[in-house]
Amino acid sequence: MQTLVEARNLRKTYRGRVVVNGVDLLLERGETVAIIGPNGAGKSTTLDIILGLKKPDGGTVRFWRPDPLGRIGVQLQQTPFFPGLGALENLKLFASFYRMKLTDARARELLELCGLADAAGTEASRLSGGQQKRLAIAASLVHDPKLVFLDEPTAALDPKARKEVHALIGKLANAGTTVVFTSHDMEEVHRLATRVVMIRQGRIAAEGAPEELCARFGTADLEELYVKLAEETEEGVRA
Amino acid sequence: MNMTILRSMMMTSLRDKISLFYATLFPAGLFVGLGLYIDTPGYAPRLMVGVMALGALFWSMAGQSFQVLQQRNKGVYKLLRVAPLPSLSFIWWMIVARTILGVGMSGLIVLTGVLLFDIRVTAAGLAWSVLLLVAGSLCFTALGFSIANLARNEAQVNMISNLLYVPMVFGSEAFYSLEKAPAWLAAAGKAFPFQYLADGLNRTLVLGEALPLFPLLMLVLFTVIGLLLAVVTFRWEEHQAILGARG
Secondary structure, eight states: OOEEEEEEEEEEEETTEEEEEEEEEEEETTOEEEEEOOTTSSHHHHHHHHTTSSOOSEEEEEESSSOGGGGEEEEOSSOOOOTTOBHHHHHHHHHHHTTOOOOHHHHHHHHHHTTOGGGTTSBGGGSOHHHHHHHHHHHTTTTOOSEEEESSTTTTOOHHHHHHHHHHHHHHHHTTOEEEEEOSOHHHHHHHOSEEEEEETTEEEEEEOHHHHHHHHTOSSHHHHHHHHHHHHHHHHHO | OHHHHHHHHHHHHHTOHHHHIIIIIHHHHHHHHHHHHOOOTTHHHHHHHHHHHHHHIIIIIIHHHHHHHHHHHTTHHHHHHTSSSOHHHHHHHHHHHHHHHHHHHHHHHHHHHHHHHOOOOOHHHHHHHHHHHHHHHHHHHHHHHHHHHHOSSHHHHHHHHHHHHHHHHHTSSSSSOOTTSOHHHHHHHHTSSHHHHHHHHIIIIISOOSOOHHHHHHHHHHHHHHHHHHHHHOOSSGGGOSTTOOO
């Protein structure tokens, strides 16, 4: 298996508070990795460091190639669409960020993959929440990336929209794209992830396949495990 | 790729109805309304260049600051940082798009002046005025970026913009003479670029002079100051905005 990202001993401190404290993270080709943890645990900072958005105080990040930016897709929590532009026009503009020209045919293909075939001409801001999320994911795929980071792709979505995003992530995984996503929905994590990384107080508290983790910690499901580890954290903080 | 950015930025700017209103319909309405109401000989040409300068100010400064704020708060700049395209390249084409549209809008004001008020303009005057408008638009755009960098939301953009509009417009001779006004008002106007754009346009389009170097140089100087301010204050993300930044 090819290692796409090798992060070693990442550390980051903000105003005296240790946010990331020695995180080691390997991302292998073809995996679907869920990064979970309570708010403020250091998930986003870890991802920001890996993506080069934040400079670590210590540690290293190595990619499978020297210029990985053109092969990594990122979907942010915000939906950075340009007002006045339709879904297809937005995708073409995003493609230019990757120095490539997206043909109409390829843009429509992407929209179809994301279940937005009928929304090509609709202004992005007029799409529903679920459609916007899917368009944001489509935008992260315009350059055919090998590795995709999805930041809470189903946050604030209704069950139907969530299901649609789940199906899309499933399609990406089946196509061999390595997907890394963050989520607070443990059912979703269990359904989609081949590996779960739980971050707590800036450290990796647990890591493994969902079933393996539940067996190791003696919990019925991931939600119980999440609550257990989060409570341990709170007790640790109180002590 | 650059053409895609240029075209997209022109489309997104043109489809922004509010800033389009302030940059086109409002100045055009002001021009036609005041031009018909104030029937003083020689006033219509002065009004025309004043309205052109005002349109450039609204379009390039206010329009740009809202656009930058919106893009930053939506994570566009964050996304650009994880893409191979340099952010400056994107920003440059966004400015070019806005400048081209701004010059085009001024052209509509001139056309209105020629058709409705029988204002005579020379080809040389038009050419020099385009140069001045480009310089003015770049200058206001740089200021627009700085405003967006300082502000956290639309209300703050409005507040800061208004603080700049008042001395710029009231301290300029764009719409009336400051001959009898207090000296401090004219001095205040000269501390901002608007007066130089209005003056330059007046000299080239109304008085028929060749390119006036002093107003142009002042616009370039203000552009440099504005760009430095924009670069120093530039923020990639919403939470980094200077006003109201979180600890």
